[in-house]
Amino acid sequence: MTVRIAGVVRESIVDGPGIRFVVFTQGCPHHCPGCHNPESHDPAGGYDCDIEKILTEIKKDPLLKGVTFSGGEPFDQPEPLAELAAEIKKLELDLFIYTGYLFEDLQGRCDPATDRLISLADYIVDGPFLLSQRSLELKFRGSKNQRMIDVAQTLKAGRTVTMEETDSAC
Ligand code: SF4
Structure with a gap:
């Protein structure tokens, strides 16, 4: 199975x-003004990469704390990324996913591949980058509207729980 990156x-x-292996997916429909990665927007850009090849590279590095899927828009390719995520979790690495979609809208898709990818993530940073809410003081986020969601706690509570609420080390 391949993913466009x-x-x-x-x-x-x-x-x-921590130290993370980052997969920048190719293709993003959000076109946020001020996006740090505009070359990733065109779904026809980038290249197809076998998920096994990515996994082999991840396995080579014993220093990794986790893996991050960034964009582009990872949730526009939920099937191959869920396959890759499942293998990453077997390595006991944590998984961060950035998305320009709102978490509740992803859940509202009622799409099995999307649900699987959500369930395999430890943390999801959601929402578009908003230039008007940009802050350099935020950790691992570009703008204040973006939430760092603790996925396990969110699925357990049945409501969106952020990392600030769970007092995570992040
Ligand atoms: S969602 Fe991310 S990659 Fe896509 S346009 Fe917005 S900032 Fe850029």
Whole structure:
């Protein structure tokens, strides 16, 4: 199975806690003004990459705390990313996902692949980047409207629970 990507960063410390392998997916419908990654918007850009190949690269690095799916828009490719996410979780790495969609709208899709990808994530940072709410003081987010959602707590509580509420180390 392949996923369309813009590229990867093998060791990042700005896309979630700890040292992380980041997969930048290709294709984004949100077109947020001020987007840091505009070359990832065109769904015809980038290249197809076998998820096994990505997994092999992840397994090479013993320093990784986790993996991050960023964009582009990861939730426009939920099937291959859910497959990749399932293998990542077997390695006991945590999974951060950035999305320009609102979490509740993703849940409202009632799409099995989307639901599977949500359930495999530890944290989801949701919502578009809003230039008017940009802040350099936020950790792992670009604008104040974006929420860092604790997925396990959210699914357990049946309401959206943010990392601030659960007093996470992040
Ligand atoms: S969702 Fe992310 S990648 Fe897409 S336009 Fe907005 S900031 Fe850029």
